[in-house]
Amino acid sequence: MKHENISYDELISKLKSASPQFSDPEALTRSIMLSVERLPLRQKQHTALRITGFLSGVAACLLVCLLVRELAWQPATFAAPIPPAAVFSEAYSDRIAAEIEDVSSRSVPEKMRMVADIMQKRRAQSRRWKSAHEKLQNSPLGVDKEQYFNLFNISVSR
Amino acid sequence: MTREEMQQLAVNSQAGSTKAFELLVVELQPLIFRLAFRLLCSEDDAKDAVQETFIRVWQRLNRYNPQYLFSTWVYKIAVNLCYDRLRAAKQLPKRENCSVASWEENISLQSDAEAALINRELGEYIAHFTAxxxxxxxxxxxxxxxxxxxxxxxxxxxxxxxxxxxxxxxxxxxxxxxxxxxx
CATH class of the missing domain: 1.10.10 (Arc Repressor Mutant, subunit A)
Incomplete structure (x- = not known):
């Protein structure tokens, strides 16, 4: 084809009319069909199935995120203050221990009496504890802690 | 082939009928070849594009919506493919596919030398104006x-x-x- 002087419209009509020669289309069809027969046809998936799959994926992601969060960050409640053991006087626990040790050198009736005494004391102490606790609960904020511990003969270490 | 017949064949192909798909290939491949040739300016490239287009069509048949014209959908796939090839060709250094040496090799390989000659001339002609x-x-x-x-x-x-x-x-x-x- 010569590139002679032509107008735009002439060029277009020339390009339109000059179709390329399609040699041996049967061979190309055979080749296409051979390739196609080797490939599996992807069947249309049900929309509901796809939505379920998507939602399951989202749920799985959320669970993984929650798990990571649990492992990475400790909740604030874990850091709640625990009263130190030193708050309670050692003298109190020593006295109890001495009383228990003393029991071994006494006779059985005496021991029984002692145990009864201790139980009575504990009951009385428990009652005092309960009433003091209720008092403290009902009292306004900022109540003196020393006053609270004095009820039980407990010294407060500062 | 009427539009309705083509749509029916497309639906049958979606169901897995290779026979129906073959009829569609026979019907549409000259049209796709003509378009691919005009875009790529080479018979071999156009044939490759046709083959790849129909393989893609088969692989993506599940995405085809029968409400739309099947031929338009096939054209769309062919055009995307040719566009990718044109872009790749632009990025690569100019091939000498129209050189005399490669042309002589092509003639010796092709049975229809006359058709190949016509295609080569036409390809060069289109390429001259659109390069x-x-x-x-x-x-x-x-x-x-x-x-x-x-x-x-x-x-x-x-x-x-x-x-x-x-x-x-x-x-x-x-x-x-x-x-x-x-x-």
Whole structure:
């Protein structure tokens, strides 16, 4: 084809009319069909199935995120203050221990009496504890802690 | 083949019928070849593009919506494929596919030497006028002016907005007119 002087419209009509020669289309069809027969046809998936799959994926992601969060960050409640053991006087626990040790050198009736005494004391102490606790609960904020511990003969270490 | 027959064959192909698909290939492959040739300017490249297009069509049949024209959908796949090839060709250094040596090799391999000669000349002729166009401009120009598709159809096939089609077509026409004047 010569590139002679032509107008735009002439060029277009020339390009339109000059179709390329399609040699041996049967061979190309055979080749296409051979390739196609080797490939599996992807069947249309049900929309509901796809939505379920998507939602399951989202749920799985959320669970993984929650798990990571649990492992990475400790909740604030874990850091709640625990009263130190030193708050309670050692003298109190020593006295109890001495009383228990003393029991071994006494006779059985005496021991029984002692145990009864201790139980009575504990009951009385428990009652005092309960009433003091209720008092403290009902009292306004900022109540003196020393006053609270004095009820039980407990010294407060500062 | 009527539009309804083609749509029916497409539905049968979706169900897995290779026979129906073969009929569609026979019907559409000359049209796809013509378009691919006009875009790629080479018989071999056009044939490769045709083969790849129909393989893609088969693989993506589950995505085809029978409400739309099957041929338009096939054109869309073919155009995307050719566009990718044009872009790749632009990035690579110019191939000497039209050199005398490669041409002589082609003649010795092809049974229909006359058809090959005609195709080679036509390819060179198209390439001469469209070589300086961008892939997008070439695509729009070929579809609109050479293939004769309507604006709406070009929009559907290329996925470009009407404004982009207009601007690309304007630039392509301008370039080709300048090229004609320069001869």
């Amino acid at each position: 300086g166009l961008t892939p997008k401009q070439k695509l729009v120009f070929t579809l609109r002016d050479v293939q004769g598709f309507g604006a709406e159809e070009v929009e559907k096939i290329t996925g470009l907005s009407p404004e982009k089609i207009k601007s690309n077509l304007y630039l392509a026409r301008k370039y080709i007119r300048e090229k004609i004047v320069r001869i």
